Amino acid sequence: MDVRKSSGAERSAGGGAARQPRATQADRRARTRAALLESAARGLSRYGYGNLRLEQVAQDAGYTRGALYHQFTGKQELTLAVTEWVLDTWWQEVGVLVERAPDPVAALLTLARGHAVYCRRDIARVAMALRLEFAGQDHPVGRAVEQGYRDLLDRCTGLIEAAREAGAIPDGPDDPPAETLALAFVGAIEGTSIALSGHAPHDAPLVARAATGALGLTYDPGEHPDPGRTAHRRTTRREAS
Secondary structure (H helix, E strand, O other): OOHHHHOOOOOOOOOOOOOOOOOOHHHHHHHHHHHHHHHHHHHHHHHOOOOOOHHHHHHHHOOOHHHHHHHOOOHHHHHHHHHHHHHHHHHHHHHHHHHHOOOHHHHHHHHHHHHHHHHHHOOOOHHHHHHHHOOOOOOHHHHHHHHHHHHHHHHHHHHHHHHHHOOOOOOOOOOOOHHHHHHHHHHHHHHHHHHOOOOOOOHHHHHHHHHHHHOOEEEOOOOOOOHHHOOEEEOOHHHHO
């Protein structure tokens, strides 16, 4: 028998379906790591870094503390991995949609709605909790979280500047600089996403509405079957007064 040909694809004597290949050690390790990261993200979101208990993280993920220490040396390494995991998964689920949006305002509102949907996983408070906890401290976790926050602000600032150049967002003498408006926009989507935790499906449109207001626009739900087609229009000075 040619073992190389039959391995993982051998059929039963009765001609049944091919056997499923066994999960490799690398596959099992990756699944364990992903479960521990998501469990730790929930714990950090609820309790912060100082109150995070590694035993509880492992238990909530369905593993032992030994399995956790097989993957991470301790709380700091785990939290840094969570920070990277949150940024990576956010990009995979939200960032790619933002990149496909047809114009800057659509991209901003896609970001707002996508962030609300992403935060349904009960990890909405991770970045905010860690930023507050490590504010003013020179700590590896604080630096990593702050860098992720700055990257998001820079992205939103660029979109706001592009939208202003296109005349889609107010840019008068009394309007704030793009960097300040980006701070308000990010604060609106973060705060509203946290406040509306557990209120799907109303969370996404309400977060988009809050973000639209921060941008000086009037929210118009219109017809937008996908996040990239959110309708919008400018707010007149009479409407804003």
